[in-house]
Amino acid sequence: MRFRRDRWAMASLVFIGLLVILAFAAPLIATISGHGPNELFRDMTDDFGLPKGPNGSFWFGADGSGRDVLVRIAYGARVSLIVGVVATGVAVLIGVTLGLIAGYRGGVIDTLISRTADIVLSLPLLLFAIGIVTACGSSREGCFGGTVQPGLTLVIIVIALFSWPYVAKIVRGAVLSLREREFVEASRSVGAGDLTIMFREILPNLVSVIIVYASLLVPQNILFEAYLSFLGLGVPDSTPSWGRMISDASDIFDVAWWLMLFPGIFLLLTVLAFNLLGDGLRDALDPKADR
Amino acid sequence: GGDDSGDSDTDGGGDTAAAKGGIYRVGTTDFGFNGGFDPSGEYLGWAWGLYSNLLTRQLTGYRHTEGAAGSEVLPDLAEAIPEATDGGTTWTFKIKKGVKFAPPVNREVTSKDIAYAFERIGTGSVVAQYGFYYNDIVGMAEFKDGKAKTIAGITTPDDSTIVFKTTKPVGDFPFRLAMPATGPFPKEVAGCFTKAGEYGRYLIASGPYMIKGSDALDITSCKTMKPISGFNPTKQLSLVRNPNYDAATDSTERREALPDGFEFIINTNDKDIFDKIEAGEYEDSVDAVPPDVARRYSGDDALKDRLKGNQDDRTNYIYMNLAEAPFDDVNVRKAVNWIMDKDALRKAWGGPFYGEIATHIAPATLYPGSTALDGYDPYATENSAGDLAKAQEAMKASAYDTDKDGVCDADACKDVLFMNRSIDPYVKMTPIIRDALGKIGITVKVRELPTGPAYESSGVIANRIQAGSNAGWGKDYPDASTFMVLFDGRNILPTGNSGYALVGLTAAQAKEFKIDYPKGGVPSVDADIDKCSEEVGNARSDCWAALDKKLMEEVVPWVPYLHVNNTTLLGPAVTKWDYDQFSGEAAYAHVAVDPSKQK
């Protein structure tokens, strides 16, 4: 299989595997180091509340509240992975469904879905992220009739809300060409209904496209979460997130480089790994797009 | 206050004698005006400092210096502060002669210009944000409602006399007259601008400085007036000497007016501002000194003197909502006071340089002449780091600790909705608060919102925020009453409420706001407030101090944790600097620069 031969993609897979292990083993790291992710160590900040750098028991130093950066990075991997995967999953689910319907049904439904996607894509996303996060965080019951509370779920919803159009557009395009393929007509000629055609005939042919785009969307969404957290709109503080850690560092990066460097490197490597994986999958599953 | 700071009224580190001349440059990331710089509505302390130090003169004023001396009210435009007559309800002021408005108005300030200031306060569209201080003037309500063309309680028998009548004795009336909204407004200019904030760009000075370019204002009609060039709200505010200012009508005790001009420059990069101050490109900043800069300067004897930290008469506190479980139980509130690591909270702000740990509601400076609060700390713990044993003891007394182990076990203590801001240093306090509360069984669900939305959200009662650390309060003038308004049950509003603890909430109000009223009721201090309001002098201070103690021990609506300092770094060219206790910023009226050291 082509994918196996792609050394970089395999390396990425290994890295992602390690990352998953890191995420799962975060409590273990906390136990070994003896530092909880939200445990405050007074002596790791100085009189001015500035964090202290790496030392023997704090390998990656401490943050402004005296918490262990290494332990928090391990926990942060959870957020990045969860957000990256779940938000992408939700986006793919919405995008595939809408794209399939738009492409297959065409006409007014297609126009409606495609235009909605266009509008969503032309929105300044962060603006709406700010608006939604603020609106949902301002009262006890959250927003959308109390169904949504700020936090990880909201972040995932916001990200999914803004990334489904990419999937929908791709899927729609693929469906448009698949719809014209003779096997669809063949299926219709033997009496298959629309649902059968959509889900039994067309959908299986989209699998590789979907896998490829999902794998390319994952790193984007990991970055998106980091951007939101960087701007103070991400997950709650008790949940360590790499974006938020870098954000915390942004005021004191010149006196606490470790606060910026380590989470940043993890974020970069993770995104890089997913991108490489996506590229590898694309090359393997879609030989036409061999580049 | 401010004993960690260098002594404030010494020279700014240079040995050159303070001299006239030079331009004093101040960097700021943002002006932050909330009333468009129109004194009628502007409610920003720093802006008040600009008016009072440099631009406008009110009937009364201050010395613009640090500490108690700076909190004493003095006559400014008025020749003297009169005694109130008619049982404390009539105040007759004589205005000094020879005080002129800056160009292009160029005429003498009269009592009509003061009276007009009050008309503006009473004009809804101007949005006088602190107009409520003048609601006790006779006829103000009628004027506001449009039922009267003039304010009955303000009369100007002649150009140099103005008489105020109040509906009840107002002990702190002279303080209220020192606020910029009451300063003289030339109606020929200000009358053109009666929408909120508009006048800010046409401000006509009566003090030693004016906005650069104000002499070019064409005042022949409202239409011909174009914003004064020296003020660009997103870039710069430049002040030059007011040629019509006659120092003889003023005193150097109040204003020395040494530099030839001021420049307040927006520079959005905080780090760059302090780099520039270090390099001598700015003299001063409005923004707080970042902890890393403070650390560097305070560790260097040569630079130490340029670092200033001054008590700002502000209290930062964690509030608890008395109408919401578990904080409807005073024992829980006490336990929270006991457990909170105030030292760690202060560290989040940058450590001791950034203020004194608060042990009661209003800063001690607001109780002039009273010693009642000296050394007062009802929840004293070692290093102010919190005391688990005492906290658990308090918690045991609460109904929410059913098994009496000192850890709250009721559902009410789970997922407590806790409001905070999403900016530094507030975000850095979140883990500390979470950690502390966790020890007594209270788990919090923290909402971090930008400053504005956080306030707005806390101010909506229906949002039922249970507690929060997004709050801080500063005085308007040196009187404890300006803090106690937060505990006046009659001030509680369904939205826009500022007393987040809801002290004094009545069952009727609760019904009106559609929230549950706690079984045990909510304590009220309304009567205490009414009593103290009428007092004057030391008795007034003692009265407020007693109320402060009562709040801390019996009502316990807050965990006050920090009296925040105003922190300043001075440039190498500053030869004289003082702190203005009134505005909580530099006393621009008393600063001086040495142009030869400027870059």
Next chain:
Amino acid sequence: MSTESPAPAANGVEPLVAVRNLVKRFPITRGILFQRQIGAVHAVEDLSLSIAPGETLGLVGESGCGKSTTARLMARLLEPTSGSIHFEGEDITHLAGRAMQHVRRRVQIVFQDPYASLNPRQSVGQIIGAPLRIHHVEGDRRKRVQELMEQTGLNPEHYNRYPHEFSGGQRQRIGIARALALNPSLIVCDEPVSALDVSIQAQIVSLLTDLQREHSLTYLFISHDLGVVRHVSDRVAVMYLGRLVELTDRDTLYENPRHPYTAALISAVPHGTGSSGRRRIVLQGDVPSPANPPAGCPFHPRCPKARIISGDPAVVPERCATEVPQAAEITPGHQVACWYPLEPGDDLIAAAEAMAPETVEQAEEAATA
């Protein structure tokens, strides 16, 4: 023109399928939010023909002349714009639901491209079994599928293989097996061999003719390869720009075409006889766009016979340029849609040679303006 009942097929028996005045236009739309129609592709125009049971009707014509559209209309894969389709005596033009499902079992289609007509994500068993599944046919589906595979010359052991594991010819066999699954009476073959290598074509053609015999099938056989059509068909219909131009039994058509276009088409095909010096009728110009067909007879801009009639290579008779000729029987069983059918002695070769490309272009411009 009668539209009530389908016309009987050539040999007088009740036709299996008959179409009457069939029209299909595809809207050309434009728009951002809402699509507006700005024109139409006249894919099929006023087409009437019928096929008798057991007969093979060949349908030829150049690319884009509407052959596939006709096929899809007959298989009810497209809704006709107007006209009617009768199948086994029943009007199926607008059938839907269960009644339509019944027709679907009886009418099947074999597609041109064996690569595109099989779902690459389904195994052969699934593909051939799909009609059985959809129509809830009782019995052992696997057995039936393997039976079909054997009939069409596939190895039944390849039941679980995927299309990409087969060669082009084998794929086409899979397509045919699928079409046979429900025991249809009519199979529409839309260019079943065009995409295959020359050496494979004969295999498929032979398979189709064998199956026809075994299952007494009726074919609508579409191809642009006149040789193949001649080989398999009983009667042949020629289309040009969506219209039927000539329809008759195969030998008459090939040996004695009466429509100038048919004559040119047959003449243009390389005979492969190796005899050089055979002269062809070389038509000038291309088939005009069906989105903007010429007025009058659609063939008139390129028609050499029209020039013979007018006597001037640059001029066409008035009638050809303005009136659409209807297909009419000029001899029993021989329909031609032409105002001036070929007569013996017409020298189309010379007439065509006399025509300059410019004159075709001018005539076309005049006709579509």
Next chain:
Amino acid sequence: MGRYIIRRLLWTVLVVVLVTLLTFVIFFVMPKGDPALRFAGKSPTPELIQEVKESLGLDKSVPEQYGLFLERLVTGDEYGWPGLGKSFQTKQAVKPELVQRAQVTITLIIGGALLWLAIGIPVGVISALRRGSALDRISMGTALFFVSAPVFWLGLLSLYVFWKKLGWLPGTGYVSFGSDPGAWFSHMILPWMVLALLFAAIYARVVRGNMIDVMTEDYIRTARAKGLSERRIVLKHELRTGITPVITLLAIDLGVLVGGTIVTETVFNLQGLGNWLLVAAQNNDLPVTLAVTVLVAIAVSLFSLIADILYAILDPRVRYQ
């Protein structure tokens, strides 16, 4: 073409209406707080709140406010046309500020774009020509690195290195060209670089992919069969088709970036539209939020229209449809 453009402009109008409506809902209907409160002082009275509301126009119902907003947008207000009102926060007219801010953002985008084109296109072309070579692999690896690097992190890192550690560059903030061209330039280098690196990476990948596709096209074989020189084949035949999609991509990116440089502006303290939008949105400064949103929506729609027009100009196949 003319009708098409008009239809697209109408579509833009619709987008603006929908996007602003959404903004209204998200910022006005959903939150439970009241933006008026921030301008009503520390201890507001109900009357004062009412006055503030009146002064900000918040006393009317939300649909009414929205209607008024649209009406002013179209007919203008006391600050001229289009009516964008005044900021809640600064009480100043939004429009002049919008213009100023837009200049900063446009400076950032244009400079960045020039840079990323100058880097991305040659890298992509050369990688495609030397496909599989070490050069190709290195540049594509680098490209992937920059695609993956979070902009804010890269920004902070570059500030740390070039400003704090090496002292080569003067830090963050914006200096207008007029006041000091040198400082303007030295302040913009890092933002340009950081913005450009990401896009250069994306463009290099796109260009390379396009070029590789084009290289296998039949008409390239034709060009060779004609006996053209390799140079001419690359420069005239391959580049033309390889780069055409990039130009439309560029137009779309430029449009999206008008509101999409929030992070870069935040990191580098550039007082551009993104930064303004962020601050305004966080402070519920609705007129500013709306004004920027309108501008962004228009920019996105217009630039995508420009992309289409450019495409039609560059690709004759589209032109005649």
Next chain:
Amino acid sequence: MSDVLLEVRDLRVHFPTADGVVKAVDGVSFTVERGHTLGVVGESGSGKSITFLTVMGLINRKSAIVSGEVLFEGRNLLEATNDELRHIRGDRIGMIFQDPMTSMHPMYRVGDQIAEAILAHRSVSKGDARARAVEALRLVGIPAPEQRARQYPHEFSGGMRQRAMIAMALVLDPDLLIADEPTTALDVTVQAQILEVIDELKQRLNIGVALISHSLATVADVSQDVMVMYAGRPIEQGTRDQVFTAPLHPYALGLLSSVPRVDRRVERLVPIEGSPPSLIHVPSGCAFHPRCPYRFAPCDTERPDLRDRGGGHADACHLSVDQKAANRRERLDMQEPVA
């Protein structure tokens, strides 16, 4: 008198790939004479295009192993430098391709694309080059060539585009025209036009033509010499009449007897069984043997050489000439018209 333009000797083009070596062309020899058309027939993948792309030097020599000789007017093009080749391409040898839709640059005007070929080889002004381009378009029978020259390829119909391609290939008066399936993508009536144009120009300009097609009939109508390829090798060569009236190789015979004819109806087609071979695992011995109805002992082990069977008619088959004649009679008899 023969006037040999192109002589290819034992040409081999092998592509090493991950799955194995693709022997796309494996020992091809032929000649093209001035004034003659060589028809090359074979099924898809039999190496027709690669052979002639190699002649043109359009095969990437990095990805292919090429051996043999390609003598163009006596010069071995396989040894020519890129620059020399560039001067021969377009100028001395013109080539047109199967798909006129994709073979022209979509973004340049047709006239400019033709002029470009002139400018690449002649030092003339742009204006002159354009004028000559217009003339070339006129030559291939495009109406209103002045206007047409200013249009883009997509504004041309398929037939016109192929004419324009021919104009482009012939504008510099090359000596040899290689036409790789020039009519496959076109309609029947248009195919006739194009073949006519090529044939006419060949006679008028006295050039040599190599016409590639997978249709025997097409080749039969216009070429003088014929080469039939199978799996990268020629299996039969001869004049048109030799190959068509008396095919020797079973594959050629099979092709002739399996293709239905327009001019007469045959009762039964005799299909060639099986499917084309893989070029990586070419069957041992005679590559056709798995499909050959007449295969016998040596066919699966020994590869037959191309041998002249008299009069320049050569084939590569182990069967005896007599045997072949018998087979032919048997097969072609079945194709006799039915009564």
